[in-house]
Amino acid sequence: xxxxxxxxxxxxxxxxxxxxxxxxxxxxxxxxxxxxxxxxxxxxxxxxxxxxxxxxxxxxxxxxxxxxxxxxxxxxxxxxxxxxxxxxxxxxxxxxxxxxxxxxxxxxxxxxxxxxxxxxxxxxxxxxxxxxxxxxxxxxxxxxxxxxxxxxxxxxxxxxxxxxxxxxxxxxxxxxxxxxxxxxxxxxx
Amino acid sequence: xxxxxxxxxxxxxxxxxxxxxxxxxxxxxxxxxxxxxxxxxxxxxxxxxxxxxxxxxxxxxxxxxxxxxxxxxxxxxxxxxxxxxxxxxxxxxxxxxxxxxxxxxxxxxxxxxxxxxxxxxxxxxxxxxxxxxxxxxxxxxxxxxxxxxxxxxxxxxxxxxxxxxxxxxx
Numbered sequence: 554x555x556x557x558x559x560x561x562x563x564x565x566x567x568x569x570x571x572x573x574x575x576x577x578x579x580x581x582x583x584x585x586x587x588x589x590x591x592x593x594x595x596x597x598x599x600x601x602x603x604x605x606x607x608x609x610x611x612x613x614x615x616x617x618x619x620x621x622x623x624x625x626x627x628x629x630x631x632x633x634x635x636x637x638x639x640x641x642x643x644x645x646x647x648x649x650x651x652x653x654x655x656x657x658x659x660x661x662x663x664x665x666x667x668x669x670x671x672x673x674x675x676x677x678x679x680x681x682x683x684x685x686x687x688x689x690x691x692x693x694x695x696x697x698x699x700x701x702x703x704x705x706x707x708x709x710x711x712x713x714x715x716x717x718x719x720x721x722x723x724x725x726x727x728x729x730x731x732x733x734x735x736x737x738x739x740x741x742x
Numbered sequence: 743x744x745x746x747x748x749x750x751x752x753x754x755x756x757x758x759x760x761x762x763x764x765x766x767x768x769x770x771x772x773x774x775x776x777x778x779x780x781x782x783x784x785x786x787x788x789x790x791x792x793x794x795x796x797x798x799x800x801x802x803x804x805x806x807x808x809x810x811x812x813x814x815x816x817x818x819x820x821x822x823x824x825x826x827x828x829x830x831x832x833x834x835x836x837x838x839x840x841x842x843x844x845x846x847x848x849x850x851x852x853x854x855x856x857x858x859x860x861x862x863x864x865x866x867x868x869x870x871x872x873x874x875x876x877x878x879x880x881x882x883x884x885x886x887x888x889x890x891x892x893x894x895x896x897x898x899x900x901x902x903x904x905x906x907x908x909x910x911x912x
Contacts, residue, residue: 597761704755
């Protein structure tokens with residue numbers, strides 16, 4: 554019997570999950586080689602999220618390193634109840650947001666144009682030449698955080714409000730603003 | 743924005759790549775960071791405990807001084823004498839000097855990441871002197887006060903950055 558492509562994909566996914574579980578278990582036991590394997594598998598995902606949240610390559614690299622350093626100790630909290638990627642994205646969002654907060658002083662956040670874009674187009678190439686990605690990186694910080702977390706990561710506005718210390722209404726307003734800006738920019742091209 | 747556009751945008755966002763590879767290898771720094779934190783966790787925490795209040799105090803002091811000035815400026819009636827920008831700059835400089843010295847003392851046992859950080863610190867000192875000289879000519883210029891504050895913030899952040907953990911260099 555010839556296996557259908559769908560079954561092959563499903564089988565591959567199952568295999569990948571099984572393999573991941575073994576690697577995660579080894580890393581939880583303190584196996585650094587296994588942890589490096591996890592890093593190699595997931596660094597792209599973590600970096601993509603950090604890049605979209607920070608809007609800047611160097612800061613995204615630092616945030617990615619911070620995530621993996623903290624993850625080493627947090628890994629024991631993962632109990633296998635959810636998909637590892639779901640858990641990883643949630644941990645990454647939390648660490649990256651708090652990293653961004655630490656890096657930006659109170660003064661900068663308050664006086665510096667909290668709402669101005671943080672990057673120029675030269676950084677956009679690092680997001681993989683995807684047009685929408687380029688525009689996302691140009692969004693004002695808060696609008697970008699909300700858009701990335703809601704539209705890409707699938708967070709609910711209640712969760713975003715909690716994570717970013719803002720009202721649910723503000724999260725919705727920032728999301729609306731982000732969509733408006735992105736549509737305008739894309740229409741102008 | 744039409745709901746069609748909005749829907750299209752959300753669909754595009756969902757189809758974005760979840761995987762972007764960094765341009766450089768980050769593992770070396772991570773491995774070193776893990777090692778360092780494992781080895782020096784209690785000591786590092788102690789250090790952080792001793793440094794954090796200094797950096798935080800510096801920020802709070804700047805903000806409080808500046809905020810107080812702005813608020814008192816808005817509330818003061820004609821009969822109330824408000825301190826000049828120059829006076830405020832003098833207070834800020836005095837406080838900054840004390841904070842900077844305390845921070846340097848607390849970090850004296852930690853190796854610095856660059857050789858020329860003290861030169862950079864001196865250049866910032868010179869910038870602060872130039873701003874203070876400009877303030878003497880224009881004692882009510884709030885923009886100069888903000889510039890001075892910015893220079894002081896840069897000094898604090900330079901000191902902190904050059905004494906940051908090794909893994910951040912990689």
